[in-house]
Amino acid sequence: MIQFINVTKEYENGLRALNNVNLIVERGEFVFIVGASGAGKSTLIKLLLKEIEPTAGALFVNDRDLTQMKPKEIPFYRRSMGVVFQDFRLLPDKTVFENVAFAMEIVEASRKEIRRQVPAVLSMVGLASKANNYPSQLSGGEQQRAALARALVNNPSILLADEPTGNLDSATASEIMKILNMINHRGTTVLMATHARDIVDSMKKRVITFHKGTIVSDKEKGEYFFED
Amino acid sequence: MKIRTWKRMVRQGFLNVFRNRIMSLASISAIAAALFVLGLVMAVVMNINNIVSSLESKVEITVFLKDNTSKADIDNIEQQINSWDGISECQFISKHQALNKWREEWGDKKYLLDGYHESNNPLPDSFQITAIKPEFVEGIVEKANSIQAVEKVQYSKDVVDSITSIASTTRIFGLSIVGILIAMAMVIINNTIRLSVYSRRREINIMKYIGATDWYIRWPFLMEGMLLGLFGAVLSSGLVAAVYSLLEKRMGGPSIENNLLSLFQLLPLDAILYQIAVLFILIGSIVGTIASLLSMRKHLQV
Numbered sequence: 285m286i287q288f289i290n291v292t293k294e295y296e297n298g299l300r301a302l303n304n305v306n307l308i309v310e311r312g313e314f315v316f317i318v319g320a321s322g323a324g325k326s327t328l329i330k331l332l333l334k335e336i337e338p339t340a341g342a343l344f345v346n347d348r349d350l351t352q353m354k355p356k357e358i359p360f361y362r363r364s365m366g367v368v369f370q371d372f373r374l375l376p377d378k379t380v381f382e383n384v385a386f387a388m389e390i391v392e393a394s395r396k397e398i399r400r401q402v403p404a405v406l407s408m409v410g411l412a413s414k415a416n417n418y419p420s421q422l423s424g425g426e427q428q429r430a431a432l433a434r435a436l437v438n439n440p441s442i443l444l445a446d447e448p449t450g451n452l453d454s455a456t457a458s459e460i461m462k463i464l465n466m467i468n469h470r471g472t473t474v475l476m477a478t479h480a481r482d483i484v485d486s487m488k489k490r491v492i493t494f495h496k497g498t499i500v501s502d503k504e505k506g507e508y509f510f511e512d
Numbered sequence: 513m514k515i516r517t518w519k520r521m522v523r524q525g526f527l528n529v530f531r532n533r534i535m536s537l538a539s540i541s542a543i544a545a546a547l548f549v550l551g552l553v554m555a556v557v558m559n560i561n562n563i564v565s566s567l568e569s570k571v572e573i574t575v576f577l578k579d580n581t582s583k584a585d586i587d588n589i590e591q592q593i594n595s596w597d598g599i600s601e602c603q604f605i606s607k608h609q610a611l612n613k614w615r616e617e618w619g620d621k622k623y624l625l626d627g628y629h630e631s632n633n634p635l636p637d638s639f640q641i642t643a644i645k646p647e648f649v650e651g652i653v654e655k656a657n658s659i660q661a662v663e664k665v666q667y668s669k670d671v672v673d674s675i676t677s678i679a680s681t682t683r684i685f686g687l688s689i690v691g692i693l694i695a696m697a698m699v700i701i702n703n704t705i706r707l708s709v710y711s712r713r714r715e716i717n718i719m720k721y722i723g724a725t726d727w728y729i730r731w732p733f734l735m736e737g738m739l740l741g742l743f744g745a746v747l748s749s750g751l752v753a754a755v756y757s758l759l760e761k762r763m764g765g766p767s768i769e770n771n772l773l774s775l776f777q778l779l780p781l782d783a784i785l786y787q788i789a790v791l792f793i794l795i796g797s798i799v800g801t802i803a804s805l806l807s808m809r810k811h812l813q814v
Binding site for chain 1: 513514516517520714715717718719720721722723724725726728
């Protein structure tokens, strides 16, 4: 499903964010990507979103070589992934419903599909009652649920989550983790970058640890592992 | 793209114009100013062309005689003229008749001519010649010029030449002003789109992650630029129509100007407005779209 082969990413300022990374994530896995800031987590996510190009190596997602992808194909590739961020990135002048519907409009879904799909995904993340609220009227946890709904509404095969609980207290964070777990059980591959030790330890999922751009540990049902 | 997506793009374009209304207003005014000047140039040039073509079909020639030409010579010249090819009519107008005609033409303002009498009549004797066809005019003028007693020959070509040169001067001068104004309008629209892109950068960022195509992101801004141009075109068409109809009214009614200008009958407004409006809409939307494209190339990295 996701395969990194000798991937190196060096930024223009000479910073080597990923160094010769080899990694395979199978369909339906739930994987934590952990490490301190600057370990290469965000670079990994950006590479998967094809926001940036690897300096060396090959990168396959759903059997497609990302380094060979034409610019025109990128939007259609991105439709196969959902993504959520630490800062939610909801549009403040749209309601929750509109924020989620927005993702469907972009892929030119019909109004009928939108009316059917948006409430379904909102109730899946437990936000059906807040459909007509604006983001500013929601708590942080609710905003992240709305962002999750938006990421999931087009049925992506992969969900990328970049520090999704970074702005949330631990009780709210565990609510979000329950939803991510549920999504994973429905067949979506979940890749979550985080440095929240308690979450990682409690989930008993695969944990891949990065340090200074290289993988230092990759364990099934692992715990937060970090060596300086 | 699907029809509902197009609808969305148009709606989003309108929304952008409205959200950015101060800059939109500046853009619309700028494009309207440029097109307004273009409209005035076009109105002048179209009218001049109209006058030229009506003059060119005129077959009248006036031959002025030198003062103190004797009656015998006058009769002789009249016989001569009547023997030329292409003469339809040749009428002698004495300086006395000419003065009377002048008084008649000036109507209730004829008292202004009270100072002129038989003794100090400034008008010359003349022949009013009508050719059968415009093609004969040049030959007749040439022959008339070769007669000793002829002071001056006047015919439409003189007028045509001078107003044609007015038209070309107007065109060159006017169009260069229009060019400068359009360039300014483009700069302003360019900036307006840049601000619009800036104010929607969050949305654009999210759209990219969700998988919006580049053109899905670009279209609303193109629409915005096009709409700015269109609004400018509508505004300037209205302005041109207003100014022109005012001019039309001024030139109507009995007055000296009316009489002098009767030769230069203004084209009716609806004869020119349609062409001007269509051209404005074309130019306005093209200018707006191009300015928007240029702005996006620089400021919208999709």
